[in-house]
Amino acid sequence: MTAIGAAAPRSDADTKVRGTATYGVDVSLPGMIHGAIMRSPVARGRIRRIDTSKAESMPGVWAVITAADAPSHRTGLKIRDERMFATDLISFEGEPIAAVAAESRELARRAVAAIEVDIDEAQPVVDMDFALTDDSPLVHPEWDSYETVGDDFPRGGNVCAEMSSDPEGVAEVFAIADHIIEDEYRSQRQYQAYLEPKGAVAIYEGGRYTVHIAHQYPFRVRDRLAEVLGISSSDVRIVGHHIGGGFGAKLDVSLEPYAALLARATGRPVKIVYERSEDLITCQSREDAIFRVRSAIASDGRILGREIDVLINSGAAGTDGPYLASIAFILAGAPYRVGPTRVRCRSVYTNTAPTGAYRGVSGTHVIFALERHTDHIAQTLDVDRREFRLKNLITDGHTLLNGQVLPDAGIFAQAFDAVEEKAPWAERAREPYTGVGIAATVWLTNPQPGSVILKLNEDGRLGVITGATENGSGAVAMGVTQIAAEELRISPDQVVVTMPDTDTSPYDAGSQGSRTTHVVGRAVGKAASELRQKIYEIAATMLEAAVEDLELVDGGVAVKGSPGSKLTLSKIATQATAQGESLTATGAHATPQPRFDPTCASGLLFPTFPTPTYHVHLAEVRVDPVTGNVEVLRYVVAQEVGTVVNPLGIEGQVQGGVAQGLGYALWENLTIGEDGRYQQRNLESYRLPLATDVPRVETIILEHPDEGGPYGAKGVAEPPIVPVAAAIANAVSDAVGAPIDTIPITPQAVLEALSRSGR
Amino acid sequence: MQLTLNVNGHTRTLDANPAATLLDVLRDELGLIGTKEGCVEGECGACTVLVDGRPVDSCIFPAHAVGTRELTTIEGVGTVDATPLQQAMIKAGAIQCGFCTPGFVMTLTALLDENPSPDEATIRRSLVGNICRCTGYSQIVDAVLECSGGER
Numbered sequence: 001m002t003a004i005g006a007a008a009p010r011s012d013a014d015t016k017v018r019g020t021a022t023y024g025v026d027v028s029l030p031g032m033i034h035g036a037i038m039r040s041p042v043a044r045g046r047i048r049r050i051d052t053s054k055a056e057s058m059p060g061v062w063a064v065i066t067a068a069d070a071p072s073h074r075t076g077l078k079i080r081d082e083r084m085f086a087t088d089l090i091s092f093e094g095e096p097i098a099a100v101a102a103e104s105r106e107l108a109r110r111a112v113a114a115i116e117v118d119i120d121e122a123q124p125v126v127d128m129d130f131a132l133t134d135d136s137p138l139v140h141p142e143w144d145s146y147e148t149v150g151d152d153f154p155r156g157g158n159v160c161a162e163m164s165s166d167p168e169g170v171a172e173v174f175a176i177a178d179h180i181i182e183d184e185y186r187s188q189r190q191y192q193a194y195l196e197p198k199g200a201v202a203i204y205e206g207g208r209y210t211v212h213i214a215h216q217y218p219f220r221v222r223d224r225l226a227e228v229l230g231i232s233s234s235d236v237r238i239v240g241h242h243i244g245g246g247f248g249a250k251l252d253v254s255l256e257p258y259a260a261l262l263a264r265a266t267g268r269p270v271k272i273v274y275e276r277s278e279d280l281i282t283c284q285s286r287e288d289a290i291f292r293v294r295s296a297i298a299s300d301g302r303i304l305g306r307e308i309d310v311l312i313n314s315g316a317a318g319t320d321g322p323y324l325a326s327i328a329f330i331l332a333g334a335p336y337r338v339g340p341t342r343v344r345c346r347s348v349y350t351n352t353a354p355t356g357a358y359r360g361v362s363g364t365h366v367i368f369a370l371e372r373h374t375d376h377i378a379q380t381l382d383v384d385r386r387e388f389r390l391k392n393l394i395t396d397g398h399t400l401l402n403g404q405v406l407p408d409a410g411i412f413a414q415a416f417d418a419v420e421e422k423a424p425w426a427e428r429a430r431e432p433y434t435g436v437g438i439a440a441t442v443w444l445t446n447p448q449p450g451s452v453i454l455k456l457n458e459d460g461r462l463g464v465i466t467g468a469t470e471n472g473s474g475a476v477a478m479g480v481t482q483i484a485a486e487e488l489r490i491s492p493d494q495v496v497v498t499m500p501d502t503d504t505s506p507y508d509a510g511s512q513g514s515r516t517t518h519v520v521g522r523a524v525g526k527a528a529s530e531l532r533q534k535i536y537e538i539a540a541t542m543l544e545a546a547v548e549d550l551e552l553v554d555g556g557v558a559v560k561g562s563p564g565s566k567l568t569l570s571k572i573a574t575q576a577t578a579q580g581e582s583l584t585a586t587g588a589h590a591t592p593q594p595r596f597d598p599t600c601a602s603g604l605l606f607p608t609f610p611t612p613t614y615h616v617h618l619a620e621v622r623v624d625p626v627t628g629n630v631e632v633l634r635y636v637v638a639q640e641v642g643t644v645v646n647p648l649g650i651e652g653q654v655q656g657g658v659a660q661g662l663g664y665a666l667w668e669n670l671t672i673g674e675d676g677r678y679q680q681r682n683l684e685s686y687r688l689p690l691a692t693d694v695p696r697v698e699t700i701i702l703e704h705p706d707e708g709g710p711y712g713a714k715g716v717a718e719p720p721i722v723p724v725a726a727a728i729a730n731a732v733s734d735a736v737g738a739p740i741d742t743i744p745i746t747p748q749a750v751l752e753a754l755s756r757s758g759r
Numbered sequence: 760m761q762l763t764l765n766v767n768g769h770t771r772t773l774d775a776n777p778a779a780t781l782l783d784v785l786r787d788e789l790g791l792i793g794t795k796e797g798c799v800e801g802e803c804g805a806c807t808v809l810v811d812g813r814p815v816d817s818c819i820f821p822a823h824a825v826g827t828r829e830l831t832t833i834e835g836v837g838t839v840d841a842t843p844l845q846q847a848m849i850k851a852g853a854i855q856c857g858f859c860t861p862g863f864v865m866t867l868t869a870l871l872d873e874n875p876s877p878d879e880a881t882i883r884r885s886l887v888g889n890i891c892r893c894t895g896y897s898q899i900v901d902a903v904l905e906c907s908g909g910e911r
Contacts, residue, residue: 007852009849009850010849010852012854012857013848013849013854014841014849016854016857016860017837017841017845017848017849017854017857017860017864018793018833018836018841018845019792019793019794019832019833019834019838019860019864020793021856021857022792023795025795025796026792042769069837073816192892193892194856194892195795195797195803195805195856195858195890195891195892196795196797196856196858196866197796197797206813222761242857242858243856244795244856245855245856245858245893247892273796275799276797276798276799276800298834379899415910471854471856472855472856472857472893474855510871589866596764625808633830648851648852649852651852652852652855652893652894652895652898655894655895655897655898656855656892656893656894656895657895658895659894659895659896660892660895682798682800682802683798683802683890684800684802685798688890688892689895690886690887690890690896691882691883691884691886691889691891691896691899692883692884692886692887693898694895694896694897696897696900696911697895697897
């Protein structure tokens, strides 16, 4: 029996399919009242007057709070530039101004509407290029006084963070280049659009706050809520519930401080659940970006060197931006050999809603730009686009621009071969208005720490106590569960993983960057070796045998070579409890940072890609010359995963990640007007992929077990979204006979491209 | 205003605001929280329930408009043993975060009641009122094909 590689049903499947799973928004407590947040309707301005008296006098309204009732210090993930409530200067639409608690959700919203605010409106800073000119007002006039978390980094004015690398030899290779190819790529904001809106229920009791949420990273909420309220982290308890999707948007504190302060102000549990439009506006979407690149190319097909300048729109707060500014630099060194490459990426403040983490952080637009540019180079040289890639493909031992060595980068060649076998490039039918595109990327497995307590229960089932969260990917309900089962040679349905509770769970860095199966799985492995030893010690006495002569067999322990001697785990656990021994063990793990060159760049806050994985995607499309619509005829993914823990789970991550990538490439678009406000306000105007839009992805899984385990598994869930826009844009450009360098690829853009190419 | 509903075979009488949506009555008054609120604009389908066997978005459906018709929610499907559809969804990996799942179960239950052997295109068309952000839909379609004996 082995649990690794089994298509076992996820542990939460039955409760989810029957609708009995309780999510964050389902939490309801005795005496609970409801909160709502009053937000700025304008993107930039100065508050002249706030009058909450009408709202306060409404029957059933328990509390109205504003900046006067809340901490005024600024906080943030990397730069402390956010406040709970605006006091004078408004810097984005949706910035909180007041919060209300009332008997019902409806009444809380009516009370919010009754708050009077006079704002002197000003012209917002919307355009990133303009924000960097001397003519632009500063989004944060006091930027210089803001503290950073940890060491300071290059920043100033409307540049929230700047990553730059300027190696020797760039000017020299441009001087000898046969071709200099220059492009500009633009990409939009993307809303994570999880189906469960953000929500929280807060209780204030005995000087401590308990907050019930559905969150990817409960320990970060604990710490950030404490930071926002100016209290100690042990004064906060975060209780996790089933998560209705997150995709990066549920990684930081958001509405929890408002629910917490309202709970303290009223002495009642307070629940806040966002309406869809409020969720969309405050989601901290994927950032929009402008990617400018110039390559020095030799006529024999080598990329001699490159200059890359990227602007990513942070909106009115830093959030993850200072970290994300490093991604372009790391990705610029793979999957093709490039010479000396100068990279600058600036995260820019604008008077727009803050952006943040979304699956495939920054990688989606970086790979879109780099792989479109790769096609452009191949076409300029008049060589086949796939052949050009293979000629320049990196191999085992390749060094990235940050100095990190990829010992197994040769997996790229296998992935290209695997795609070729399934969908041969040369034999592709070239019907009119069809096209094919290919794109590749390396991606990481997030290395941050995770830990578990294993506990053998008296019925022989294994408890896993952890702060790790199941965001839907299956990383806990399949990954951690199956790894724990394998460690004790039991069936996955004999493993019970707890929901996170920061009072009782050991630390976990959240469901992000495909880290849970890998990092928490390794923590399970460490705990399990300690637990097995304790189990053997109890069993040794019971069996009158030596510890080293024992082995785990199906659901029990037996003397090696004597299966008839088997004692069930239940008997052993019951005996241990009776004699006052605890069959528990702890394990913790964090992946060490790979070696890199710290002098390679400045502002490199996200320096490496630990536990890398390799990905090649191919797309075949047809464009409609009348409507401009794009139909995806075929989509092939070759993905390297380390070891398959659950094939159903991996399949689901690939199908779902590609679907989100298709949305990003073709339909999903958060646009911002000159007034700094989002022009899409709900799921009617924000167009998500439907069952009739997305094809069945053809998935090829490549296994190259990671030496460090667990059982060789690496991160899986995040990367399938990363190369999709690139593959699709290359395919559409091929179909229309003209370059498509902006996403999403709208029908209008397709028709314009067709008229440019004369097809 | 008094409201009588026939929910999952039980008659329930309560007092409800004339403007109350069916979703609010189900979740807040009857405690049937398996039906989810995703958008309150009839776009996402997480709130899908069956009225006389037909799927409706309960978030924009007035509770008083149900009348004497039979109402089925996720709590009324697979009460003892999971239905073949639900079992097929578990087996096919059709569930990830699960927040949309009750709505999909309702829509697909109605589909299979009307047409026990739909082909893939029919299945996909029936799902245009249900958004799933996690799965990319393919494993959900697989689950229905498993029930209908259809081919991919």
